[in-house]
Amino acid sequence: MNLTRGQRIKLAGLGVSGQRLSLGISIDAPGMTIDFACFGLDAQGRLADERYMVFYNQPSSPCGGISLATPAGDQAGFALDLSRLPAMIERLTLTAAIDGVGTMSRIRQGYVRILEDHQELGRFAFSGADFAEERAMMLLELYRKEGHWRLAALGQGFNGGLAALVEHFGGTLAPESKAPPPGPPPTPVNLRKITLEKPGQSVSLQKTGAGYGEILINLRWRPVTRAKQGLFGGLLGSGRTDLDLGCLFELNNGMKSAVQALGNTFGDYFNLPYIRLDADDRTGTRAEGENLRINGQHWDQIKRVLIYAFIYEGAPNWAEADAAITLRIPEQPEIEVRLDSHRPDRPMCAIALLENDRGAIKVTKLVEYYRGHLDMDRAYSWGLQWVPGSKD
Amino acid sequence: MAISLTKGGNINLSKEDPNLSKVLIGLGWDARSTDGAPFDLDASLFMVKADGKVPSDAYFIFYNQMRSPEGAVEHTGDNRTGAGEGDDEQILVTLSKVPPEIQRLVIAVTIYDAEARRQNFGQVSNAFVRLVNRDTEQEIVRFDLSEDYSTETAMIFGEIYRHGGDWKFRAVGQGYAGGLRALALAHGVNVG
Numbered sequence: 001m002n003l004t005r006g007q008r009i010k011l012a013g014l015g016v017s018g019q020r021l022s023l024g025i026s027i028d029a030p031g032m033t034i035d036f037a038c039f040g041l042d043a044q045g046r047l048a049d050e051r052y053m054v055f056y057n058q059p060s061s062p063c064g065g066i067s068l069a070t071p072a073g074d075q076a077g078f079a080l081d082l083s084r085l086p087a088m089i090e091r092l093t094l095t096a097a098i099d100g101v102g103t104m105s106r107i108r109q110g111y112v113r114i115l116e117d118h119q120e121l122g123r124f125a126f127s128g129a130d131f132a133e134e135r136a137m138m139l140l141e142l143y144r145k146e147g148h149w150r151l152a153a154l155g156q157g158f159n160g161g162l163a164a165l166v167e168h169f170g171g172t173l174a175p176e177s178k179a180p181p182p183g184p185p186p187t188p189v190n191l192r193k194i195t196l197e198k199p200g201q202s203v204s205l206q207k208t209g210a211g212y213g214e215i216l217i218n219l220r221w222r223p224v225t226r227a228k229q230g231l232f233g234g235l236l237g238s239g240r241t242d243l244d245l246g247c248l249f250e251l252n253n254g255m256k257s258a259v260q261a262l263g264n265t266f267g268d269y270f271n272l273p274y275i276r277l278d279a280d281d282r283t284g285t286r287a288e289g290e291n292l293r294i295n296g297q298h299w300d301q302i303k304r305v306l307i308y309a310f311i312y313e314g315a316p317n318w319a320e321a322d323a324a325i326t327l328r329i330p331e332q333p334e335i336e337v338r339l340d341s342h343r344p345d346r347p348m349c350a351i352a353l354l355e356n357d358r359g360a361i362k363v364t365k366l367v368e369y370y371r372g373h374l375d376m377d378r379a380y381s382w383g384l385q386w387v388p389g390s391k392d
Numbered sequence: 393m394a395i396s397l398t399k400g401g402n403i404n405l406s407k408e409d410p411n412l413s414k415v416l417i418g419l420g421w422d423a424r425s426t427d428g429a430p431f432d433l434d435a436s437l438f439m440v441k442a443d444g445k446v447p448s449d450a451y452f453i454f455y456n457q458m459r460s461p462e463g464a465v466e467h468t469g470d471n472r473t474g475a476g477e478g479d480d481e482q483i484l485v486t487l488s489k490v491p492p493e494i495q496r497l498v499i500a501v502t503i504y505d506a507e508a509r510r511q512n513f514g515q516v517s518n519a520f521v522r523l524v525n526r527d528t529e530q531e532i533v534r535f536d537l538s539e540d541y542s543t544e545t546a547m548i549f550g551e552i553y554r555h556g557g558d559w560k561f562r563a564v565g566q567g568y569a570g571g572l573r574a575l576a577l578a579h580g581v582n583v584g
Contacts, residue, residue: 006514
């Protein structure tokens with residue numbers, strides 16, 4: 001049966017007789033990467049339990065009722081066992097989100113289909129003409145109503161992409177609960193952590209009643225010890241990778257500059273620009289790594305902050321350094337961005353962008369590598385003048 | 393408790409409540425939460441003679457003409473997005489004021505500009521239309537447009553019609569192609 005956008009029907013009306021179903025998806029969208037997820041939502045359409053976002057990082061729901069499985073002939077898909085879903089899961093929403101550039105209007109053609117015992121029972125076909133600037137969409141929904149499972153062909157979405165989609169479900173991006181990384185002691189106050197998995201992913205932190213406290217950005221990396229460490233290695237110091245944390249900032253009053261060890265521009269926490277870099281850790285061996293602090297009380301004066309790491313000396317061995325930043329704000333979930341892609345030929349990594357989004361702190365993962373400050377500045381249209389400098 | 397009606401089922405409004413004098417037609421839906429053109433649903437009413445036509449264009453009550461000449465039918469105002477709780481549009485009917493030549497009140501629900509916006513009721517969340525006895529505040533009939541009329545863009549909800557000395561309600565619940573324009577033409581309105 002062909003379904004049109006908006007169409008709703010009982011699963012039984014499609015000829016579904018059991019509880020075990022498959023969803024198959026295929027989208028022809030040249031040059032675009034599309035990620036799929038299946039959300040298990042409560043009666044209010046909320047992601048009450050973050051483990052019910054089934055996607056590449058979380059391939060199955062705790063109950064086993066939703067899991068990644070691609071039917072033969074499709075690009076992606078999910079296997080469903082409705083009988084395994086807990087009663088609190090009232091609806092399953094299948095979503096698609098563009099990773100990288102593009103909008104849904106560029107889809108040449110696509111479909112999602114529902115199968116039982118390898119038999120196709122329903123198909124919802126769509127094309128770019130059904131969309132405009134959407135970067136994420138809800139494709140299909142299965143939901144309980146008056147004792148029956150029903151299906152809706154949705155085909156509606158969000159220009160704001162995956163972040164807007166997850167926000168629609170009341171969730172936060174790519175949530176994870178995992179063991180704290182070695183180094184900083186575990187912080188028992190923050191039960192939630194957000195890992196921004198892919199470049200371009202972002203999360204917005206809304207101001208709580210008391211406003212923002214100290215915004216702490218911590219860079220840590222693995223001290224790299226290599227063969228050079230012999231007799232002279234320690235003296236020369238070249239056997240270790242030294243990462244420097246810094247940021248470009250732009251205030252609402254138009255002031256813009258950098259805060260970094262290079263050039264000794266450490267900034268000021270209590271006065272403009274309300275950003276301060278702590279002492280330089282040249283080896284990464286100190287547990288706390290390098291810290292940049294933004295005075296959250298003055299967040300309203302800050303327009304955007306670009307967090308970067310720079311390898312000052314030696315070959316930029318990003319892979320061995322295995323660096324990551326965490327962003328901690330009191331009463332907010334901790335956000336982690338790992339430098340999980342590497343460019344051994346470039347010493348500069350733009351890690352994350354913090355933007356003032358109507359008062360909220362919007363954090364976007366970048367992890368883009370550049371030849372130097374000037375190169376990076378141009379990429380993000382910062383417009384600063386750069387001259388060579390050195391650390392004392 | 394609303395009575396669940398199948399298509400064509402009849403309710404005698406006067407027998408339900410002998411003192412029935414005022415009814416309300418309520419139309420509600422959820423504002424769009426996704427990006428795209430808003431969902432603009434409209435409730436309209438045609439006051440027609442025995443031949444099924446309006447006596448004049450003044451008896452077509454809709455967003456641009458919100459009151460019948462004698463005041464028997466009043467539309468409380470156009471809602472263009474669905475924002476707000478409960479009924480987003482209402483039509484109030486005082487049956488005793490309906491002129492004798494009017495035999496039926498035909499109630500329709502349409503999606504504004506549905507064709508250009510490529511919308512249907514199924515895309516709208518929690519869209520419903522209901523009939524309420526205003527004196528007792530009792531809901532007499534309710535249709536779930538989102539679930540049961542998902543692929544339609546316009547529908548005739550039902551008719552309140554004279555039967556002897558009583559008023560009866562007939563639930564029609566039938567989709568209608570062509571939107572409000574086609575409905576208006578079918579009921580004898582001169583559409584510009």
